Amino acid sequence: MNDSTIESLKEALKHSPENVPLRTLLAETLLSMNRLDEAEAEYSQLLKITGDTKARVGLATVFFKKGNYSACNVILEEVIESHQADLQTLTLYAKALLKEGELEKAMATYKKVLAVDSRYVDEELDRELRMKRPTEEPEDIEEYDGRFLQKPSINFADVGGMEAVKKEIELKIIKPLLHPDLYKAYGKKVGGGILLYGPPGCGKTYLAKATAGQVNAKFINVGLNDILDMWIGNSEKNLHEIFELARRNAPCVLFIDEIDALGASRTDMKQSSGRHLINQFLQELDGINNNNEGVLILGATNTPWNVDPAFRRPGRFDRIIFVPPPDEASRNAILQLKLKDRPIDAIDYGQLAKKIENYSGADIDAIIDIAIELKLESSFADGVPKPLDTKDLLNAIKKHKPSTQEWFMTAKNFAMFANDAGLYDDILAYLKIKK
Numbered sequence: 001m002n003d004s005t006i007e008s009l010k011e012a013l014k015h016s017p018e019n020v021p022l023r024t025l026l027a028e029t030l031l032s033m034n035r036l037d038e039a040e041a042e043y044s045q046l047l048k049i050t051g052d053t054k055a056r057v058g059l060a061t062v063f064f065k066k067g068n069y070s071a072c073n074v075i076l077e078e079v080i081e082s083h084q085a086d087l088q089t090l091t092l093y094a095k096a097l098l099k100e101g102e103l104e105k106a107m108a109t110y111k112k113v114l115a116v117d118s119r120y121v122d123e124e125l126d127r128e129l130r131m132k133r134p135t136e137e138p139e140d141i142e143e144y145d146g147r148f149l150q151k152p153s154i155n156f157a158d159v160g161g162m163e164a165v166k167k168e169i170e171l172k173i174i175k176p177l178l179h180p181d182l183y184k185a186y187g188k189k190v191g192g193g194i195l196l197y198g199p200p201g202c203g204k205t206y207l208a209k210a211t212a213g214q215v216n217a218k219f220i221n222v223g224l225n226d227i228l229d230m231w232i233g234n235s236e237k238n239l240h241e242i243f244e245l246a247r248r249n250a251p252c253v254l255f256i257d258e259i260d261a262l263g264a265s266r267t268d269m270k271q272s273s274g275r276h277l278i279n280q281f282l283q284e285l286d287g288i289n290n291n292n293e294g295v296l297i298l299g300a301t302n303t304p305w306n307v308d309p310a311f312r313r314p315g316r317f318d319r320i321i322f323v324p325p326p327d328e329a330s331r332n333a334i335l336q337l338k339l340k341d342r343p344i345d346a347i348d349y350g351q352l353a354k355k356i357e358n359y360s361g362a363d364i365d366a367i368i369d370i371a372i373e374l375k376l377e378s379s380f381a382d383g384v385p386k387p388l389d390t391k392d393l394l395n396a397i398k399k400h401k402p403s404t405q406e407w408f409m410t411a412k413n414f415a416m417f418a419n420d421a422g423l424y425d426d427i428l429a430y431l432k433i434k435k
Contacts, residue, residue: 006030018049027058036066053084057092064092069099087113091122098128107231129231148220148242149249152213158337159203159210162330165323169194169211172319173296177215177251180294193285193297193316195259197304198323199407201362204300205257207323211298212253220246223257227277236280243284243292250294259299260306278308286315302407304423305414312423322426325360325404328353334364342372345389352393358402370396 009026013019027042043059056075063072076093079085085093090113097106110125156166173194176183196204205221212219222242229235239262246254256262262281284290285297299317301307311317326334332353339347356364371392379386412431415424428434 006033020046020050023049024054024058027055031058031062031065034065036062040066053079053082053089057089060096061092064096064099069096072096073100087116087120091125094125094129095122098125103129103233107233111231148222148226148245150209150212150219150221152209152219154206154210155213156210158213159207162203162207162323162326165207165321168321169207170214172321173211174215177217177294177296192292192318193299193311194319194321195304195307195312195317196298196300196321196323197302199325199360199404199411200302201360201403202323202325203361204323205255206361208253208255208298208300211296212255215251215253217251217253217296218249220249220252220254221257222255224261227262233276235277239277239280239284243290243295246295246297247290247292251296252294253296253298255298255300257300259311260301260303278310282310282316285311285317305418320423322430324426324430325358325402326364328357331356331359331364334361338364338368339388342368343385343387345387347388347393348390351390352397355394355397356402358404358408360402360404363400363402363404366400367393367396370399 006026006029009022009029013022013026016022023042023046027039027046030036030039030042040059040062043055043062046055047059056079060072060075060079063069063075073093073096076085076089076096079089080093090109094106094109094113097103097109106125107129110122110129113120113122156170159166176188196207198204209219209221220242227235227238227242229238243254246252262277285292297317299311304320307317312320332349335347335349335352356367359367368388371388374395375386375388375392408427408431411424411427412433415427415431416433419425419428
């Protein structure tokens with residue numbers, strides 16, 4: 001509508017001032033044209049004539065557009081209390097609450113909207129109140145003890161090879177937990193953070209669980225989906241509750257997988273919610289109000305170069321351990337462990353171990369699976385399991401290439417050209433490269 005139409009409506013109202021439909025049309029038209037002062041006057045007049053919900057929501061919308069969020073909320077709260085609010089009214093209320101900094105109330109109101117119609121989407125509220133996450137559905141954390149707290153039944157004897165890594169963990173982790181009095185005598189706390197990094201499938205999670213079993217400590221294993229929540233503020237709450245569980249059950253090993261996703265560099269963060277989660281994480285690690293005595297925090301990542309440098313400061317993840325693919329002795333031991341309960345013939349473990357250089361523990365699993373599948377074909381004829389032999393496994397090796405090669409191509413670049421602090425020297429040593 002144009003100005004002449006509005007003038008015509010006003011002229012008509014002079015002859016019929018209590019014509020509600022006519023005045024409503026004028027008020028809505030003025031609001032749509034952002035003539036807010038005039039719209040406010042018309043809606044106020046409407047409320048004197050009729051106290052219907054449509055007029056009240058219209059006036060609240062005027063106040064919202066004028067930036068008077070407090071007045072907007074007062075009106076909308078009356079509408080909501082009278083049980084006459086529709087989805088658009090609740091959405092407007094959530095937006096006004098958000099403008100006033102009432103984050104929790106805004107979130108609760110928007111949840112009501114989604115509860116009525118899960119397909120309803122408001123881009124502004126989604127952007128401000130909901131985090132993007134790998135899975136679409138939120139996963140609430142309700143019972144930590146049942147879901148996370150474990151008492152591992154494995155220890156270092158169950159970890160094939162990896163003697164150098166186990167020795168380093170023993171010096172940096174196990175000795176402090178086994179001899180806490182000695183450390184207290186020197187004023188040194190027992191616990192802290194250690195970052196395990198290396199190519200995927202090399203046993204970082206298994207190693208963390210075995211570490212807890214080695215010192216008879218409880219073990220908490222959490223991943224990305226156990227912490228992240230679609231609602232802003234809930235992820236921080238989830239993280240805090242997990243740390244509290246670990247503190248209540250000290251001595252305890254808290255293992256956090258995919259830590260690069262939780263502790264990514266803040267300079268790369270586009271969402272402020274991600275920064276809030278990182279700040280919460282840092283506070284849990286060394287905050288003044290948090291006592292992590294007896295809690296060992298183990299983080300695992302395949303991409304340590306993506307972790308925020310703040311995580312590597314003293315008192316946080318100040319110790320970094322490279323978990324490489326198993327060496328020849330380790331590969332030999334892993335093969336024996338994994339084939340222990342299988343039907344096997346004479347196996348030349350030494351020959352096989354030499355053939356699978358740079359293969360991860362997960363790659364070795366894949367080789368054994370391939371060999372079993374090939375053997376099953378010949379067992380179907382008479383239904384009798386045929387034992388695996390060296391030839392079967394050698395044939396399987398030809399069908400599966402090591403998955404670590406791509407990782408080392410990327411890691412090599414960081415170790416060569418982004419390694420001023422020497423963080424990735426172990427990678428260069430493993431690749432036998434002199435910088």
